[in-house]
Amino acid sequence: MKVYYGYENIENADILVCDQHEDFFIATDAIVDFPDTIPLLHINPIQTTLLYEDYGFRSDSQQHYIYMDMVCAFFIIDCDEQEKEMFLLQVEEELVAVCEEGKRIYILDKHHQPLIKKWASVYKLAIEFILF
Structure with missing residues (x-):
């Protein structure tokens, strides 16, 4: 499990995007002083339940993330x-x-x-x- 950071509006941000979920961008580093940074936990689940979609998502590249908070x-x-x-x-x-x-x-x-x-x-x- 590794921590990543999610962003919605990053047009002018200097960030290396490593994954994406529709218009939600996922990066390995947090942008300092960027509003609305969302900490994510990358997981490799052996099981997910019906509740999973309320707490996380599968990215466009089929990786699993959950909202850490x-x-x-x-x-x-x-x-x-x-x-x-x-x-x-x-x-x-x-x-x-x-x-x-x-x-x-x-x-x-x-x-x-x-x-x-x-x-x-x-x-x-x-x-x-x-x-x-």
Whole structure:
């Protein structure tokens, strides 16, 4: 997962565009003092849900991006397998995407972070958030 930056009106900006989604341009660097810079997270999902389109998009080159300010991401550190399965059943309803980056990373709406913490506690799971 890598951070990119999205822009809508960049006619006069000195920026190297690396991807595009219709009239939305994606760059590797943020433009200093540019209004409306949108931080994006490039992901390689192994699963997306119906909620994905509310939090991200697939670019014209078929790459997946999510809006960083809208999501939280976590992975499971330690758990009992049966407890993990029960936890994931709870998480499934709120899930946006799942990625595999050495560890399985679950992406959800950032407003669900307190709920995820509570569920992890109930199921005695150790989790770590990587996006807040």
